[in-house]
Amino acid sequence: AQKITQTQPGMFVQEKEAVTLDCTYDTSDQSYGLFWYKQPSSGEMIFLIYQGSYDEQNATEGRYSLNFQKARKSANLVISASQLGDSAMYFCAMREMSGGANSKLTFGKGITLSVRP
Amino acid sequence: KAGVTQTPRYLIKTRGQQVTLSCSPISGHRSVSWYQQTPGQGLQFLFEYFSETQRNKGNFPGRFSGRQFSNSRSEMNVSTLELGDSALYLCASSLAMATGNTIYFGEGSWLTVV
Numbered sequence: 200a201q202k203i204t205q206t207q208p209g210m211f212v213q214e215k216e217a218v219t220l221d222c223t224y225d226t227s228d229q230s231y232g233l234f235w236y237k238q239p240s241s242g243e244m245i246f247l248i249y250q251g252s253y254d255e256q257n258a259t260e261g262r263y264s265l266n267f268q269k270a271r272k273s274a275n276l277v278i279s280a281s282q283l284g285d286s287a288m289y290f291c292a293m294r295e296m297s298g299g300a301n302s303k304l305t306f307g308k309g310i311t312l313s314v315r316p
Numbered sequence: 317k318a319g320v321t322q323t324p325r326y327l328i329k330t331r332g333q334q335v336t337l338s339c340s341p342i343s344g345h346r347s348v349s350w351y352q353q354t355p356g357q358g359l360q361f362l363f364e365y366f367s368e369t370q371r372n373k374g375n376f377p378g379r380f381s382g383r384q385f386s387n388s389r390s391e392m393n394v395s396t397l398e399l400g401d402s403a404l405y406l407c408a409s410s411l412a413m414a415t416g417n418t419i420y421f422g423e424g425s426w427l428t429v430v
Contacts, residue, residue, distance in 0.1 A: 244421035300413035
């Protein structure tokens with residue numbers, strides 16, 4: 200089974216509207232971390248937001264928030280007030296800690312977001 | 317403060333050659349990891365280093381190797397290049413290998429093998 204599933208192949212959103220990008224994950228670890236990254240066409244992977252498995256509150260970073268539903272194993276990214284510069288590929292990733300301390304990320308296939316003016 | 321710096325940004329190599337990519341992590345970060353990104357396979361973990369020691373390795377052939385220096389800078393090397401090695405190679409750094417530590421990426425090195 201895939202560890203990170205991002206099933207939306209492409210998303211469109213009107214400028215200034217909110218959009219939700221879906222991510223489900225599969226792990227048997229109790230301790231893990233979930234990340235969202237933005238990748239524009241230049242290739243750079245830009246960190247957006249992080250949620251730890253033990254965090255009780257949903258993470259927020261400016262216009263980004265993470266809707267973390269642990270029981271459903273989902274970690275959806277919500278972007279509020281979309282801007283044209285938000286058009287990019289978005290990746291959900293997970294770090295599992297069962298094997299000990301590490302910085303290894305497992306990525307989903309990504310979602311393309313296009314913001315319309 | 318400066319982010320993760322990768323050099324070179326773009327390079328073209330011939331099949332059979334070898335290539336070395338460099339990564340300077342964020343100041344103070346001791347963990348460095350490498351990823352390969354291709355359209356077909358997506359993002360795949362290559363290896364990670366902490367305190368000059370390889371801590372984890374992905375499922376790649378021995379042609380792919382890396383190392384980390386005492387200043388935490390890292391290099392990865394690919395020998396006997398194949399066409400399928402054409403990819404974006406991303407380096408990431410983290411303060412340490414702990415759950416709460418954010419992982420930051422560089423701009424990547426675009427490798428084309430012809």
